[in-house]
Amino acid sequence: MIGYGGGLVDLFPARCDFHASVHSKSGTLHSPRVGDPEFMEGGAVILKILRKMVQTGNPVVPYDSLLEKMAIVDAALLSQKQGKPVYLRDVL
Numbered sequence: 001m002i003g004y005g006g007g008l009v010d011l012f013p014a015r016c017d018f019h020a021s022v023h024s025k026s027g028t029l030h031s032p033r034v035g036d037p038e039f040m041e042g043g044a045v046i047l048k049i050l051r052k053m054v055q056t057g058n059p060v061v062p063y064d065s066l067l068e069k070m071a072i073v074d075a076a077l078l079s080q081k082q083g084k085p086v087y088l089r090d091v092l
Contacts, residue, residue, distance in 0.1 A: 067092075 017035040021028060049060050059066065071091045079086040 017033045019033045020031040052060055068088070071088050074091045075086040075088055078091065
């Protein structure tokens with residue numbers, strides 16, 4: 001795999017970076033930016049995890065951990081749709 005410094009940017013000169021920001025009355029937090037090089041390396045990690053799951057027939061992380069991550073996405077979508085905060089306890 002071509003690494004970040006090894007020419008990946010040359011192959012894909014148009015970059016696409018993402019970040020998340022959280023705003024509250026206590027202040028604002030910004031996540032680090034994640035861009036194309038990280039997506040490609042992350043994709044390789046995901047494929048290795050998938051292969052291990054197929055070979056063993058078992059998840060590589062506990063089901064509760066997976067359910068929590070899905071609840072976070074559900075709460076975010078519901079919050080955006082309703083225009084108000086949605087707590088994890090409301091979707092779990």
